[in-house]
Amino acid sequence: MSTNTLNISEIFCSIQGESSFAGWPCTFIRLAGCGHGCRSCDTAYAETGGTRLEQEEIIRRALAFQAPCIEVTGGEPLLQPAVYPLMQQLCDTGQQLLLETGGFLSVARVDRRVHKIIDLKPPSSGVAAQNNPENIQLALQALPADRQRFEFKTVIATREDYEWARSLILEHRLGDSCTVMMGVAFGELEPRELAEWILGDRLRVRMQLQLHKYIWDPRMRGV
Ligand code: SF4
Incomplete structure:
Protein backbone atom coordinates (compact mmCIF):
# COMPACT_ATOMS: atom_id res chain seq x y z
CA MET A 1 0.00 0.00 0.00
CA SER A 2 1.43 3.38 -1.03
CA THR A 3 1.87 6.08 1.62
CA ASN A 4 2.32 8.76 -1.01
CA THR A 5 0.04 11.68 -0.07
CA LEU A 6 -0.95 14.80 -1.98
CA ASN A 7 -2.66 18.05 -1.08
CA ILE A 8 -5.95 17.98 -3.02
CA SER A 9 -8.35 20.86 -3.63
CA GLU A 10 -11.15 18.83 -5.25
CA ILE A 11 -11.94 15.74 -7.32
CA PHE A 12 -14.96 16.03 -9.58
CA CYS A 13 -16.35 15.04 -12.95
CA SER A 14 -17.25 17.60 -15.61
CA ILE A 15 -16.94 18.33 -19.31
CA GLN A 16 -13.37 18.96 -20.41
CA GLY A 17 -13.53 22.57 -21.53
CA GLU A 18 -10.17 23.73 -22.81
CA SER A 19 -7.95 21.46 -24.90
CA SER A 20 -8.09 19.09 -27.86
CA PHE A 21 -10.10 16.86 -25.46
CA ALA A 22 -12.79 19.55 -25.02
CA GLY A 23 -16.26 18.10 -24.87
CA TRP A 24 -15.32 14.76 -23.29
CA PRO A 25 -16.62 13.90 -19.84
CA CYS A 26 -13.50 14.09 -17.68
CA THR A 27 -12.61 13.52 -14.04
CA PHE A 28 -10.51 16.33 -12.65
CA ILE A 29 -8.02 15.84 -9.83
CA ARG A 30 -7.25 19.38 -8.74
CA LEU A 31 -4.11 19.69 -6.67
CA ALA A 32 -3.92 22.57 -4.20
CA GLY A 33 -1.16 25.15 -4.18
CA CYS A 34 0.29 27.50 -6.76
CA GLY A 35 1.46 31.03 -5.97
CA HIS A 36 2.29 32.19 -9.50
CA GLY A 37 -0.28 34.96 -9.22
CA CYS A 38 -1.54 35.09 -12.80
CA ARG A 39 -3.96 37.93 -13.36
CA SER A 40 -7.48 36.54 -13.91
CA CYS A 41 -6.62 33.16 -12.37
CA ASP A 42 -9.95 31.33 -12.45
CA THR A 43 -8.98 28.78 -9.81
CA ALA A 44 -7.63 31.15 -7.16
CA TYR A 45 -9.42 29.06 -4.51
CA ALA A 46 -6.97 26.23 -5.29
CA GLU A 47 -3.86 28.35 -4.77
CA THR A 48 -3.92 27.57 -1.04
CA GLY A 49 -5.66 25.16 1.33
CA GLY A 50 -6.53 21.62 0.30
CA THR A 51 -6.84 18.28 2.06
CA ARG A 52 -4.12 15.63 2.29
CA LEU A 53 -5.22 12.39 0.66
CA GLU A 54 -3.34 9.17 0.05
CA GLN A 55 -2.59 8.27 -3.54
CA GLU A 56 -4.69 5.10 -3.36
CA GLU A 57 -7.70 7.10 -2.14
CA ILE A 58 -7.29 9.72 -4.88
CA ILE A 59 -7.18 7.02 -7.54
CA ARG A 60 -10.16 5.20 -6.00
CA ARG A 61 -12.26 8.40 -6.05
CA ALA A 62 -11.17 9.35 -9.57
CA LEU A 63 -11.89 5.93 -11.09
CA ALA A 64 -15.33 5.85 -9.43
CA PHE A 65 -16.57 8.49 -11.92
CA GLN A 66 -15.82 6.11 -14.83
CA ALA A 67 -15.08 9.03 -17.17
CA PRO A 68 -13.25 8.41 -20.46
CA CYS A 69 -10.36 10.60 -19.34
CA ILE A 70 -8.80 11.92 -16.16
CA GLU A 71 -7.03 15.26 -15.84
CA VAL A 72 -4.52 16.21 -13.18
CA THR A 73 -4.69 19.97 -12.75
CA GLY A 74 -4.35 22.72 -10.15
CA GLY A 75 -3.29 25.13 -8.79
CA GLU A 76 0.05 24.07 -10.17
CA PRO A 77 0.13 20.27 -10.04
CA LEU A 78 3.88 19.95 -10.66
CA LEU A 79 4.72 21.75 -7.41
CA GLN A 80 4.02 18.55 -5.45
CA PRO A 81 6.70 15.88 -6.07
CA ALA A 82 4.16 13.19 -5.18
CA VAL A 83 2.27 14.00 -8.39
CA TYR A 84 4.80 11.97 -10.45
CA PRO A 85 4.06 8.56 -8.87
CA LEU A 86 0.34 9.45 -8.90
CA MET A 87 0.41 10.05 -12.67
CA GLN A 88 2.48 6.92 -13.21
CA GLN A 89 -0.01 4.75 -11.34
CA LEU A 90 -2.97 6.31 -13.14
CA CYS A 91 -1.28 5.51 -16.47
CA ASP A 92 -0.62 1.95 -15.26
CA THR A 93 -4.37 1.50 -14.76
CA GLY A 94 -4.81 2.16 -18.49
CA GLN A 95 -6.49 5.55 -18.09
CA GLN A 96 -6.24 8.31 -20.71
CA LEU A 97 -4.45 10.80 -18.50
CA LEU A 98 -4.14 14.53 -19.13
CA LEU A 99 -1.98 16.98 -17.21
CA GLU A 100 -2.69 20.70 -17.26
CA THR A 101 0.19 22.82 -16.05
CA GLY A 102 0.80 26.56 -15.91
CA GLY A 103 4.00 26.16 -17.93
CA PHE A 104 6.40 27.61 -15.34
CA LEU A 105 7.92 24.26 -14.42
CA SER A 106 9.57 21.75 -16.73
CA VAL A 107 7.52 18.70 -17.75
CA ALA A 108 10.72 16.67 -18.27
CA ARG A 109 9.93 14.24 -15.42
CA VAL A 110 6.31 13.62 -16.44
CA ASP A 111 5.54 10.04 -17.55
CA ARG A 112 5.69 9.95 -21.36
CA ARG A 113 2.21 8.36 -21.52
CA VAL A 114 0.63 11.54 -20.09
CA HIS A 115 -0.95 14.02 -22.53
CA LYS A 116 0.61 17.29 -21.41
CA ILE A 117 -1.40 20.52 -21.81
CA ILE A 118 1.05 23.34 -21.19
CA ASP A 119 0.00 26.97 -20.80
CA LEU A 120 1.86 29.69 -22.65
CA LYS A 121 1.08 32.70 -20.45
CA PRO A 122 0.74 35.87 -22.56
CA PRO A 123 1.62 39.43 -21.43
CA SER A 124 -1.85 40.20 -20.01
CA SER A 125 -1.36 37.40 -17.46
CA GLY A 126 1.37 39.50 -15.84
CA VAL A 127 3.65 36.45 -15.65
CA ALA A 128 4.80 35.93 -19.26
CA ALA A 129 8.44 36.20 -18.19
CA GLN A 130 8.00 33.03 -16.12
CA ASN A 131 7.10 30.69 -19.02
CA ASN A 132 9.63 27.86 -18.95
CA PRO A 133 11.31 27.70 -22.41
CA GLU A 134 12.47 24.13 -21.75
CA ASN A 135 8.94 22.83 -22.38
CA ILE A 136 8.99 24.02 -26.00
CA GLN A 137 12.40 22.40 -26.52
CA LEU A 138 11.18 19.13 -24.98
CA ALA A 139 8.23 19.10 -27.37
CA LEU A 140 10.31 19.89 -30.44
CA GLN A 141 12.95 17.28 -29.59
CA ALA A 142 10.46 14.51 -28.72
CA LEU A 143 10.03 11.54 -31.04
CA PRO A 144 6.88 11.95 -33.20
CA ALA A 145 4.84 9.47 -31.11
CA ASP A 146 5.73 11.36 -27.92
CA ARG A 147 5.33 14.79 -29.51
CA GLN A 148 1.65 14.07 -30.04
CA ARG A 149 1.32 14.10 -26.27
CA PHE A 150 2.50 17.71 -26.03
CA GLU A 151 -0.14 20.39 -26.42
CA PHE A 152 0.31 24.11 -25.87
CA LYS A 153 -2.54 26.37 -24.86
CA THR A 154 -2.72 30.12 -24.77
CA VAL A 155 -5.62 32.31 -23.66
CA ILE A 156 -5.71 35.64 -25.45
CA ALA A 157 -7.18 38.80 -23.89
CA THR A 158 -5.69 41.54 -26.09
CA ARG A 159 -4.09 42.19 -29.47
CA GLU A 160 -0.72 42.40 -27.69
CA ASP A 161 -1.28 38.86 -26.35
CA TYR A 162 -2.09 37.65 -29.84
CA GLU A 163 1.02 39.19 -31.39
CA TRP A 164 3.18 37.77 -28.59
CA ALA A 165 1.75 34.27 -29.13
CA ARG A 166 1.98 34.51 -32.92
CA SER A 167 5.63 35.46 -32.75
CA LEU A 168 6.43 32.56 -30.38
CA ILE A 169 4.53 30.06 -32.55
CA LEU A 170 6.20 31.24 -35.77
CA GLU A 171 9.69 31.40 -34.21
CA HIS A 172 9.53 27.72 -33.18
CA ARG A 173 7.17 26.56 -35.97
CA LEU A 174 5.21 25.17 -33.07
CA GLY A 175 2.00 24.75 -35.03
CA ASP A 176 3.78 22.45 -37.53
CA SER A 177 4.87 19.95 -34.88
CA CYS A 178 2.45 20.17 -31.96
CA THR A 179 -1.15 20.96 -31.24
CA VAL A 180 -1.48 24.62 -30.30
CA MET A 181 -4.84 25.67 -28.87
CA MET A 182 -5.64 29.37 -28.88
CA GLY A 183 -8.67 30.76 -27.12
CA VAL A 184 -10.14 34.00 -25.85
CA ALA A 185 -10.22 35.05 -22.22
CA PHE A 186 -13.93 34.79 -21.42
CA GLY A 187 -15.57 38.24 -21.48
CA GLU A 188 -12.34 40.06 -22.40
CA LEU A 189 -12.08 39.50 -26.15
CA GLU A 190 -14.74 38.73 -28.74
CA PRO A 191 -14.21 35.24 -30.23
CA ARG A 192 -14.92 36.66 -33.68
CA GLU A 193 -12.02 39.08 -33.34
CA LEU A 194 -9.56 36.30 -32.54
CA ALA A 195 -10.98 34.14 -35.35
CA GLU A 196 -10.36 36.95 -37.83
CA TRP A 197 -6.78 37.48 -36.63
CA ILE A 198 -6.02 33.75 -36.93
CA LEU A 199 -7.55 33.51 -40.39
CA GLY A 200 -5.88 36.73 -41.55
CA ASP A 201 -2.46 35.38 -40.58
CA ARG A 202 -3.18 31.77 -41.66
CA LEU A 203 -1.83 30.77 -38.28
CA ARG A 204 -1.55 27.00 -37.67
CA ASP A 217 -21.81 30.12 -14.63
CA PRO A 218 -18.18 31.17 -15.31
CA ARG A 219 -17.64 31.87 -11.59
CA MET A 220 -18.79 28.41 -10.52
CA ARG A 221 -16.16 26.05 -9.10
CA GLY A 222 -16.07 22.30 -9.59
CA VAL A 223 -17.00 22.52 -13.28
S1 SF4 B 1 -0.67 28.96 -12.75
FE1 SF4 B 1 -2.85 28.47 -12.86
S2 SF4 B 1 -3.51 28.21 -10.72
FE2 SF4 B 1 -1.52 29.26 -10.67
S3 SF4 B 1 -2.04 31.46 -10.57
FE3 SF4 B 1 -1.73 30.92 -12.74
S4 SF4 B 1 -3.79 30.41 -13.51
FE4 SF4 B 1 -3.88 30.35 -11.26
Missing part, protein backbone atom coordinates in the same frame (compact mmCIF):
# COMPACT_ATOMS: atom_id res chain seq x y z
CA VAL A 205 -3.46 26.86 -34.40
CA ARG A 206 -6.77 25.42 -33.29
CA MET A 207 -9.15 28.03 -31.96
CA GLN A 208 -11.17 27.10 -28.89
CA LEU A 209 -13.61 28.65 -26.46
CA GLN A 210 -13.64 27.94 -22.72
CA LEU A 211 -16.51 25.50 -23.15
CA HIS A 212 -17.28 25.00 -19.44
CA LYS A 213 -17.81 28.77 -19.06
CA TYR A 214 -20.55 28.69 -21.70
CA ILE A 215 -22.26 25.68 -20.12
CA TRP A 216 -22.14 26.83 -16.50
Whole structure:
Protein backbone atom coordinates (compact mmCIF):
# COMPACT_ATOMS: atom_id res chain seq x y z
CA MET A 1 0.00 0.00 0.00
CA SER A 2 1.43 3.38 -1.03
CA THR A 3 1.87 6.08 1.62
CA ASN A 4 2.32 8.76 -1.01
CA THR A 5 0.04 11.68 -0.07
CA LEU A 6 -0.95 14.80 -1.98
CA ASN A 7 -2.66 18.05 -1.08
CA ILE A 8 -5.95 17.98 -3.02
CA SER A 9 -8.35 20.86 -3.63
CA GLU A 10 -11.15 18.83 -5.25
CA ILE A 11 -11.94 15.74 -7.32
CA PHE A 12 -14.96 16.03 -9.58
CA CYS A 13 -16.35 15.04 -12.95
CA SER A 14 -17.25 17.60 -15.61
CA ILE A 15 -16.94 18.33 -19.31
CA GLN A 16 -13.37 18.96 -20.41
CA GLY A 17 -13.53 22.57 -21.53
CA GLU A 18 -10.17 23.73 -22.81
CA SER A 19 -7.95 21.46 -24.90
CA SER A 20 -8.09 19.09 -27.86
CA PHE A 21 -10.10 16.86 -25.46
CA ALA A 22 -12.79 19.55 -25.02
CA GLY A 23 -16.26 18.10 -24.87
CA TRP A 24 -15.32 14.76 -23.29
CA PRO A 25 -16.62 13.90 -19.84
CA CYS A 26 -13.50 14.09 -17.68
CA THR A 27 -12.61 13.52 -14.04
CA PHE A 28 -10.51 16.33 -12.65
CA ILE A 29 -8.02 15.84 -9.83
CA ARG A 30 -7.25 19.38 -8.74
CA LEU A 31 -4.11 19.69 -6.67
CA ALA A 32 -3.92 22.57 -4.20
CA GLY A 33 -1.16 25.15 -4.18
CA CYS A 34 0.29 27.50 -6.76
CA GLY A 35 1.46 31.03 -5.97
CA HIS A 36 2.29 32.19 -9.50
CA GLY A 37 -0.28 34.96 -9.22
CA CYS A 38 -1.54 35.09 -12.80
CA ARG A 39 -3.96 37.93 -13.36
CA SER A 40 -7.48 36.54 -13.91
CA CYS A 41 -6.62 33.16 -12.37
CA ASP A 42 -9.95 31.33 -12.45
CA THR A 43 -8.98 28.78 -9.81
CA ALA A 44 -7.63 31.15 -7.16
CA TYR A 45 -9.42 29.06 -4.51
CA ALA A 46 -6.97 26.23 -5.29
CA GLU A 47 -3.86 28.35 -4.77
CA THR A 48 -3.92 27.57 -1.04
CA GLY A 49 -5.66 25.16 1.33
CA GLY A 50 -6.53 21.62 0.30
CA THR A 51 -6.84 18.28 2.06
CA ARG A 52 -4.12 15.63 2.29
CA LEU A 53 -5.22 12.39 0.66
CA GLU A 54 -3.34 9.17 0.05
CA GLN A 55 -2.59 8.27 -3.54
CA GLU A 56 -4.69 5.10 -3.36
CA GLU A 57 -7.70 7.10 -2.14
CA ILE A 58 -7.29 9.72 -4.88
CA ILE A 59 -7.18 7.02 -7.54
CA ARG A 60 -10.16 5.20 -6.00
CA ARG A 61 -12.26 8.40 -6.05
CA ALA A 62 -11.17 9.35 -9.57
CA LEU A 63 -11.89 5.93 -11.09
CA ALA A 64 -15.33 5.85 -9.43
CA PHE A 65 -16.57 8.49 -11.92
CA GLN A 66 -15.82 6.11 -14.83
CA ALA A 67 -15.08 9.03 -17.17
CA PRO A 68 -13.25 8.41 -20.46
CA CYS A 69 -10.36 10.60 -19.34
CA ILE A 70 -8.80 11.92 -16.16
CA GLU A 71 -7.03 15.26 -15.84
CA VAL A 72 -4.52 16.21 -13.18
CA THR A 73 -4.69 19.97 -12.75
CA GLY A 74 -4.35 22.72 -10.15
CA GLY A 75 -3.29 25.13 -8.79
CA GLU A 76 0.05 24.07 -10.17
CA PRO A 77 0.13 20.27 -10.04
CA LEU A 78 3.88 19.95 -10.66
CA LEU A 79 4.72 21.75 -7.41
CA GLN A 80 4.02 18.55 -5.45
CA PRO A 81 6.70 15.88 -6.07
CA ALA A 82 4.16 13.19 -5.18
CA VAL A 83 2.27 14.00 -8.39
CA TYR A 84 4.80 11.97 -10.45
CA PRO A 85 4.06 8.56 -8.87
CA LEU A 86 0.34 9.45 -8.90
CA MET A 87 0.41 10.05 -12.67
CA GLN A 88 2.48 6.92 -13.21
CA GLN A 89 -0.01 4.75 -11.34
CA LEU A 90 -2.97 6.31 -13.14
CA CYS A 91 -1.28 5.51 -16.47
CA ASP A 92 -0.62 1.95 -15.26
CA THR A 93 -4.37 1.50 -14.76
CA GLY A 94 -4.81 2.16 -18.49
CA GLN A 95 -6.49 5.55 -18.09
CA GLN A 96 -6.24 8.31 -20.71
CA LEU A 97 -4.45 10.80 -18.50
CA LEU A 98 -4.14 14.53 -19.13
CA LEU A 99 -1.98 16.98 -17.21
CA GLU A 100 -2.69 20.70 -17.26
CA THR A 101 0.19 22.82 -16.05
CA GLY A 102 0.80 26.56 -15.91
CA GLY A 103 4.00 26.16 -17.93
CA PHE A 104 6.40 27.61 -15.34
CA LEU A 105 7.92 24.26 -14.42
CA SER A 106 9.57 21.75 -16.73
CA VAL A 107 7.52 18.70 -17.75
CA ALA A 108 10.72 16.67 -18.27
CA ARG A 109 9.93 14.24 -15.42
CA VAL A 110 6.31 13.62 -16.44
CA ASP A 111 5.54 10.04 -17.55
CA ARG A 112 5.69 9.95 -21.36
CA ARG A 113 2.21 8.36 -21.52
CA VAL A 114 0.63 11.54 -20.09
CA HIS A 115 -0.95 14.02 -22.53
CA LYS A 116 0.61 17.29 -21.41
CA ILE A 117 -1.40 20.52 -21.81
CA ILE A 118 1.05 23.34 -21.19
CA ASP A 119 0.00 26.97 -20.80
CA LEU A 120 1.86 29.69 -22.65
CA LYS A 121 1.08 32.70 -20.45
CA PRO A 122 0.74 35.87 -22.56
CA PRO A 123 1.62 39.43 -21.43
CA SER A 124 -1.85 40.20 -20.01
CA SER A 125 -1.36 37.40 -17.46
CA GLY A 126 1.37 39.50 -15.84
CA VAL A 127 3.65 36.45 -15.65
CA ALA A 128 4.80 35.93 -19.26
CA ALA A 129 8.44 36.20 -18.19
CA GLN A 130 8.00 33.03 -16.12
CA ASN A 131 7.10 30.69 -19.02
CA ASN A 132 9.63 27.86 -18.95
CA PRO A 133 11.31 27.70 -22.41
CA GLU A 134 12.47 24.13 -21.75
CA ASN A 135 8.94 22.83 -22.38
CA ILE A 136 8.99 24.02 -26.00
CA GLN A 137 12.40 22.40 -26.52
CA LEU A 138 11.18 19.13 -24.98
CA ALA A 139 8.23 19.10 -27.37
CA LEU A 140 10.31 19.89 -30.44
CA GLN A 141 12.95 17.28 -29.59
CA ALA A 142 10.46 14.51 -28.72
CA LEU A 143 10.03 11.54 -31.04
CA PRO A 144 6.88 11.95 -33.20
CA ALA A 145 4.84 9.47 -31.11
CA ASP A 146 5.73 11.36 -27.92
CA ARG A 147 5.33 14.79 -29.51
CA GLN A 148 1.65 14.07 -30.04
CA ARG A 149 1.32 14.10 -26.27
CA PHE A 150 2.50 17.71 -26.03
CA GLU A 151 -0.14 20.39 -26.42
CA PHE A 152 0.31 24.11 -25.87
CA LYS A 153 -2.54 26.37 -24.86
CA THR A 154 -2.72 30.12 -24.77
CA VAL A 155 -5.62 32.31 -23.66
CA ILE A 156 -5.71 35.64 -25.45
CA ALA A 157 -7.18 38.80 -23.89
CA THR A 158 -5.69 41.54 -26.09
CA ARG A 159 -4.09 42.19 -29.47
CA GLU A 160 -0.72 42.40 -27.69
CA ASP A 161 -1.28 38.86 -26.35
CA TYR A 162 -2.09 37.65 -29.84
CA GLU A 163 1.02 39.19 -31.39
CA TRP A 164 3.18 37.77 -28.59
CA ALA A 165 1.75 34.27 -29.13
CA ARG A 166 1.98 34.51 -32.92
CA SER A 167 5.63 35.46 -32.75
CA LEU A 168 6.43 32.56 -30.38
CA ILE A 169 4.53 30.06 -32.55
CA LEU A 170 6.20 31.24 -35.77
CA GLU A 171 9.69 31.40 -34.21
CA HIS A 172 9.53 27.72 -33.18
CA ARG A 173 7.17 26.56 -35.97
CA LEU A 174 5.21 25.17 -33.07
CA GLY A 175 2.00 24.75 -35.03
CA ASP A 176 3.78 22.45 -37.53
CA SER A 177 4.87 19.95 -34.88
CA CYS A 178 2.45 20.17 -31.96
CA THR A 179 -1.15 20.96 -31.24
CA VAL A 180 -1.48 24.62 -30.30
CA MET A 181 -4.84 25.67 -28.87
CA MET A 182 -5.64 29.37 -28.88
CA GLY A 183 -8.67 30.76 -27.12
CA VAL A 184 -10.14 34.00 -25.85
CA ALA A 185 -10.22 35.05 -22.22
CA PHE A 186 -13.93 34.79 -21.42
CA GLY A 187 -15.57 38.24 -21.48
CA GLU A 188 -12.34 40.06 -22.40
CA LEU A 189 -12.08 39.50 -26.15
CA GLU A 190 -14.74 38.73 -28.74
CA PRO A 191 -14.21 35.24 -30.23
CA ARG A 192 -14.92 36.66 -33.68
CA GLU A 193 -12.02 39.08 -33.34
CA LEU A 194 -9.56 36.30 -32.54
CA ALA A 195 -10.98 34.14 -35.35
CA GLU A 196 -10.36 36.95 -37.83
CA TRP A 197 -6.78 37.48 -36.63
CA ILE A 198 -6.02 33.75 -36.93
CA LEU A 199 -7.55 33.51 -40.39
CA GLY A 200 -5.88 36.73 -41.55
CA ASP A 201 -2.46 35.38 -40.58
CA ARG A 202 -3.18 31.77 -41.66
CA LEU A 203 -1.83 30.77 -38.28
CA ARG A 204 -1.55 27.00 -37.67
CA VAL A 205 -3.46 26.86 -34.40
CA ARG A 206 -6.77 25.42 -33.29
CA MET A 207 -9.15 28.03 -31.96
CA GLN A 208 -11.17 27.10 -28.89
CA LEU A 209 -13.61 28.65 -26.46
CA GLN A 210 -13.64 27.94 -22.72
CA LEU A 211 -16.51 25.50 -23.15
CA HIS A 212 -17.28 25.00 -19.44
CA LYS A 213 -17.81 28.77 -19.06
CA TYR A 214 -20.55 28.69 -21.70
CA ILE A 215 -22.26 25.68 -20.12
CA TRP A 216 -22.14 26.83 -16.50
CA ASP A 217 -21.81 30.12 -14.63
CA PRO A 218 -18.18 31.17 -15.31
CA ARG A 219 -17.64 31.87 -11.59
CA MET A 220 -18.79 28.41 -10.52
CA ARG A 221 -16.16 26.05 -9.10
CA GLY A 222 -16.07 22.30 -9.59
CA VAL A 223 -17.00 22.52 -13.28
S1 SF4 B 1 -0.67 28.96 -12.75
FE1 SF4 B 1 -2.85 28.47 -12.86
S2 SF4 B 1 -3.51 28.21 -10.72
FE2 SF4 B 1 -1.52 29.26 -10.67
S3 SF4 B 1 -2.04 31.46 -10.57
FE3 SF4 B 1 -1.73 30.92 -12.74
S4 SF4 B 1 -3.79 30.41 -13.51
FE4 SF4 B 1 -3.88 30.35 -11.26
